[in-house]
Amino acid sequence: MNEIQEPSLAETTPVGTSPEAVHDEHAAHNVAKHVRKYLLVGATLITFTAITVFLSYVNFGTMKANVAVAMAVATFKAALVAAIFMHLSNEKRLIYRILVFTAFFVLGLFFLTYLAWYDPVTR
Amino acid sequence: MEIPYTVTARPDTGLWNAKVGIWLFLASEVMLFGGLFSAYVFLRLDAEPGAWPHGLLNVPVGTMNTAILIASSVTVVLAWAALKMRRYRAYWWYMLVTILCGVIFLVVKLAYEWPQKFDHFGAVIKKDKLEKYEKYLGNHHLAEHGLAPRMEISGHLHNKEALNDPNAKEYEIAMDPVNADPTNPAMDRPHFLYVPPTDKIATVEKEDVEYANMFLPKHSAYFASYFTITGLHGAHVLGGVLVFLYMWLPVSKKVYKRNPEHLANRVEVAGLFWHFVDLVWIFVFPLFYLL
Numbered sequence: 001m002n003e004i005q006e007p008s009l010a011e012t013t014p015v016g017t018s019p020e021a022v023h024d025e026h027a028a029h030n031v032a033k034h035v036r037k038y039l040l041v042g043a044t045l046i047t048f049t050a051i052t053v054f055l056s057y058v059n060f061g062t063m064k065a066n067v068a069v070a071m072a073v074a075t076f077k078a079a080l081v082a083a084i085f086m087h088l089s090n091e092k093r094l095i096y097r098i099l100v101f102t103a104f105f106v107l108g109l110f111f112l113t114y115l116a117w118y119d120p121v122t123r
Numbered sequence: 124m125e126i127p128y129t130v131t132a133r134p135d136t137g138l139w140n141a142k143v144g145i146w147l148f149l150a151s152e153v154m155l156f157g158g159l160f161s162a163y164v165f166l167r168l169d170a171e172p173g174a175w176p177h178g179l180l181n182v183p184v185g186t187m188n189t190a191i192l193i194a195s196s197v198t199v200v201l202a203w204a205a206l207k208m209r210r211y212r213a214y215w216w217y218m219l220v221t222i223l224c225g226v227i228f229l230v231v232k233l234a235y236e237w238p239q240k241f242d243h244f245g246a247v248i249k250k251d252k253l254e255k256y257e258k259y260l261g262n263h264h265l266a267e268h269g270l271a272p273r274m275e276i277s278g279h280l281h282n283k284e285a286l287n288d289p290n291a292k293e294y295e296i297a298m299d300p301v302n303a304d305p306t307n308p309a310m311d312r313p314h315f316l317y318v319p320p321t322d323k324i325a326t327v328e329k330e331d332v333e334y335a336n337m338f339l340p341k342h343s344a345y346f347a348s349y350f351t352i353t354g355l356h357g358a359h360v361l362g363g364v365l366v367f368l369y370m371w372l373p374v375s376k377k378v379y380k381r382n383p384e385h386l387a388n389r390v391e392v393a394g395l396f397w398h399f400v401d402l403v404w405i406f407v408f409p410l411f412y413l414l
Contacts, residue, residue, distance in 0.1 A: 031207040038204070042197035049189050049408075053182065056413035057315060063414070070409040077405045085200050085398045092137045095146050102150040106157040113161040116169075 041084045048077050130384045145392045149399050156403050159352050163410065166344040173271035176345050177414070178313020179338070184236060185412040188228050189404065192360075195224030196401045199367070199394045206387035211379060214390075218371040221397075225364035232357055237350075244280035245342060246294055246327050246335035259298065259325050261305025270311060276302045276327055278320040280337070285329070294327045294335060349411050356407060359400045366393045 052073040060066050083089040088099075127133075128140045136143055167175055202217035248256050253274065257263065260273045278298040285291035296302075301310045303323040329335075336342040340350045369375065370390055379386045 031204045035201065035204050038197055038200045042193060045193045045196075046190050049186060049193065052409055053186050053315075053413065056409065057312070059312070067414050070414055071406075074405050074409055078402045081196065081398050081402045081405065085196055085401075086395055094136050094138060094143065098143075098146050098150055102153050106153050109154065109157050110161050110164070113165045116165055 037084065041080055045077055045080060048073055052077075130382060130388060139388055141388060141392045145395050149395065152399060156352075156355070159348070159355065160406070160410075163348045163352065166348055170344065173274055174343075176275070176343065179240075179345075180349075180412045181236060181239070181317045182313075182315050182412055183317070184231060185408055188231055189408050191224050191228050191231075192401050192404050195221045195228075196398050198224065199390070199397050203387060203390045203394050206379070206383060206390055209383055211376070211383075215371065218367060218390075222364055222367050222371060225360050225367070229357060229360055229364070232353065240338040240346070242279070243277065243338040244294070244296060244335070245275045245277035245338065246296065247275045247333045248327070249331055249333045250274075252331040255331060256325075256327065259302040259305060261310070264306040265311070268311065273301075273305065274333075276325055278302065278325075281324065286335075286337075292329055294329065294332070296325045296327060297321065298323050298325050352407055353411070356400065356403055359396075359403070363393065363397045363400055366396070 052070055055069055055073065056066060058066075060069055088095070126140075130139060132138055133140060198217045198221045202214050202221060205211075205213035205217055248260070253260060253262060253272070256276060259276050262272045265272055276296055276298060278296045280286070281295040281297060282291065282293075285294050297320045299320050300318045302325060303321040304310060327335075338346055340347045370386070370393060375386055375389075378389070
């Protein structure tokens with residue numbers, strides 16, 4: 001769709017949603033349920049911060065192994081933040097589409113770093 | 124002119140506009156930080172064995188700052204939840220705690236962590252002179268245990284004038300414990316607690332030094348990436364604090380009175396930014412402090 005007509009949208013918007021008061025009450029109830037979850041996630045994140053500090057003093061053989069362990073913990077923490085705090089566990093399709101593009105390009109960016117060592121002549 | 128879809132969803136996207144806007148912005152932020160992180164990966168993988176430093180940052184302080192940032196992520200989501208439940212008073216308090224957490228984070232960074240680095244000194248010894256300073260480097264001991272060599276003598280510089288004075292022939296360094304007692308197995312890996320420089324002095328001749336500097340961005344690829352990434356991250360924290368301050372001040376109560384959902388959405392959007400800043404820190408902390 002290229003041209004959106006404001007008046008027709010203004011008419012259709014309220015029809016799709018429940019009346020404002022009912023909607024609010026419903027939303028407030030849902031939010032109250034989530035508060036406990038937010039606190040729990042916060043506590044988990046702080047616990048895993050302590051775990052990652054502890055693990056960094058454990059010798060996993062090579063520095064590469066230690067980096068891999070720390071990055072695994074960090075990715076888990078980041079996923080929690082994104083899924084719960086940033087509501088990505090339950091978001092509209094458009095947001096996911098934006099993020100798929102972002103992931104594609106940021107992976108491409110890191111791949112460029114890898115290409116820095118590409119040497120077809122002397123390898 | 125009324126800005127459309129601040130509260131109700133736009134039918135074609137199914138979202139109110141600011142939500143799409145902030146996610147597009149965060150997508151560009153991912154690319155911004157992604158570029159810096161890939162530079163970090165490049166510099167680190169390209170570093171010679173022993174050249175990438177470990178254990179130079181204060182881990183307990185960094186851990187505390189991590190916890191503070193996580194706590195502020197919790198309080199901002201609680202502030203948003205309070206608005207959704209129409210509890211303005213609770214919102215006000217959660218917001219205040221969030222702002223204070225952000226301020227504490229910045230103060231620790233700018234008034235403690237960074238200045239401590241600016242005051243620290245390191246001299247990287249020329250490869251053919253390493254043997255001469257073996258008693259401070261302990262490389263025989265390290266080689267025996269299959270560990271990367273040390274090339275730097277660090278600590279507090281006693282004669283700071285030597286940095287710029289071409290007539291000064293040597294640096295007098297009150298050494299860090301790692302150089303004061305290099306063959307002690309306890310020094311093979313970084314310490315959790317910060318250990319201050321000892322009063323044992325090493326005299327390092329300038330002509331034996333590859334390069335020597337305070338722990339500034341120009342000191343090494345490590346500190347260049349550390350100051351760049353934590354600096355940009357700090358700027359984001361400052362930006363978040365300023366936005367939260369605006370939403371906490373009485374001007375925003377007017378928005379709340381006109382339409383509470385509008386303020387809730389603003390807080391949600393600012394919160395998304397804040398969580399992203401937290402998420403970046405989750406990677407910064409292990410990469411620079413721990414590994």
